[in-house]
Amino acid sequence: MRIERFAPPQAKRLVVKIGSSLLVRPDGTPRREWLATLLDDVVERRAAGQQVVIVSSGAIALGARTLALPGGGRASLDDAQAAAAVGQIMLARLYEELLGERGMRAAQMLLTLDDLEDRRRYLNASATLDRLLALGAVPVLNENDSVATAEIRFGDNDRLAARVAQAAGAGGVVLLSDVDGLYTADPTVDPAATLVETVEELDERIMALGDARSGSGLGTGGMAAKLQAARIAGLAGADLAIVSGKIDHPLRRFAETGRGTVFVAPSAPPRRKAWLAGGLAAKGRIHVDEGAAAALAAGRSLLAAGVFQVEGAFRRGDVVEVVAPAGPIARGLVAYDSGEAARIAGVRNEAQGELLGYAPRSALVHRDHLVML
Numbered sequence: 001m002r003i004e005r006f007a008p009p010q011a012k013r014l015v016v017k018i019g020s021s022l023l024v025r026p027d028g029t030p031r032r033e034w035l036a037t038l039l040d041d042v043v044e045r046r047a048a049g050q051q052v053v054i055v056s057s058g059a060i061a062l063g064a065r066t067l068a069l070p071g072g073g074r075a076s077l078d079d080a081q082a083a084a085a086v087g088q089i090m091l092a093r094l095y096e097e098l099l100g101e102r103g104m105r106a107a108q109m110l111l112t113l114d115d116l117e118d119r120r121r122y123l124n125a126s127a128t129l130d131r132l133l134a135l136g137a138v139p140v141l142n143e144n145d146s147v148a149t150a151e152i153r154f155g156d157n158d159r160l161a162a163r164v165a166q167a168a169g170a171g172g173v174v175l176l177s178d179v180d181g182l183y184t185a186d187p188t189v190d191p192a193a194t195l196v197e198t199v200e201e202l203d204e205r206i207m208a209l210g211d212a213r214s215g216s217g218l219g220t221g222g223m224a225a226k227l228q229a230a231r232i233a234g235l236a237g238a239d240l241a242i243v244s245g246k247i248d249h250p251l252r253r254f255a256e257t258g259r260g261t262v263f264v265a266p267s268a269p270p271r272r273k274a275w276l277a278g279g280l281a282a283k284g285r286i287h288v289d290e291g292a293a294a295a296l297a298a299g300r301s302l303l304a305a306g307v308f309q310v311e312g313a314f315r316r317g318d319v320v321e322v323v324a325p326a327g328p329i330a331r332g333l334v335a336y337d338s339g340e341a342a343r344i345a346g347v348r349n350e351a352q353g354e355l356l357g358y359a360p361r362s363a364l365v366h367r368d369h370l371v372m373l
């Protein structure tokens with residue numbers, strides 16, 4: 001059954017994402033009473049043995065009103081960062097109060113894209129989530145908008161939620177939205193559009209449904225970000241649902257009615273490979289020839305001999321993208337710094353020692369640290 005995917009034992013952990021437009025009214029005030037009904041649902045789920053991680057938007061929208069900034073605080077990056085700094089404190093207080101009234105501890109974690117892209121920081125965030133959940137706290141996460149710079153930010157919390165699901169090893173993600181699922185066209189534009197109930201395969205046809213328009217005004221993501229989130233969650237073996245948050249008790253209602261779009265995840269790969277595949281920013285690109293591409297497709301490691309160009313500045317252990325003549329094919333953790341990688345590009349293993357000044361490693365990217373896209 002599709003709804004059971006979002007309950008224990010299938011999903012012992014659930015990530016619930018709350019969009020800006022649900023939490024904040026157009027006039028910039030918080031929808032406190034509605035949030036209280038959602039947190040009642042979280043209490044119910046906890047009692048049923050499910051650990052819940054909340055990813056909450058709303059900081060920019062809340063802060064913009066307090067600072068009287070135009071355009072919901074999104075007129076410039078400076079404005080958004082200032083608005084987020086003010087709004088995040090308000091958001092934290094709201095969660096602390098409402099969870100506290102229900103006998104639960106709110107635990108705030110603010111993450112930037114880099115915190116989840118860098119392997120060491122990712123493992124750190126992952127361990128903190130584990131510990132908080134074991135202690136019975138409810139992690140409330142948001143992007144650290146005040147410090148995230150333009151090029152390296154998620155910008156939308158849909159993809160952040162999917163990445164967090166990987167970090168937390170969650171079995172499911174529920175995106176609470178102003179729309180009750182994915183439609184065959186943007187329902188605000190096309191009244192004939194119909195709800196897509198289940199997506200077994202995220203193909204081009206489905207991804208194209210997110211192209212229409214970007215979002216409700218208060219938020220940033222739109223449907224395109226939700227579809228990308230479904231892809232990232234799927235890579236980690238987490239099912240994802242887009243569900244209406246415009247009603248009270250949205251999680252309870254979803255469990256009762258099943259209304260929404262469910263994206264069924266393919267079977268789960270190991271967590272490290274899921275982290276690699278779901279990454280957004282690689283530190284470098286390694287261009288390989290057809291022979292190397294075929295070897296990778298057959299499950300082998302990437303040897304320097306098949307590399308003809310190394311792009312970008314990276315350190316040993318960073319994530320790099322492997323690019324074949326026809327386009328990107330894999331991502332992996334590289335065994336050399338970019339300077340050394342460039343030096344041994346195109347060179348067979350036997351001849352590398354002389355160029356490096358030490359015995360070469362077995363591969364440029366070992367197959368254990370490599371995932372095909």
Ligand SMILES: Nc1ncnc2c1ncn2[C@@H]1O[C@H](COP(=O)(O)OP(=O)(O)O)[C@@H](O)[C@H]1O
Binds near residue numbers: 179184214216223
């Ligand atoms: N194919 C589609 N199906 C459903 N909604 C779509 C589609 N294409 C675009 N949209 C738009 O995406 C919006 C949801 O995105 P957004 O407002 O960012 O959500 P959130 O509530 O998470 O902030 C919907 O209100 C709708 O106008």
Ligand SMILES: N[C@@H](CCC(=O)OP(=O)(O)O)C(=O)O
Binds near residue numbers: 018020059061145
């Ligand atoms: N991190 C931002 C939210 C980003 C955002 O708007 O996301 P979304 O509501 O998913 O479109 C904030 O707290 O305002």
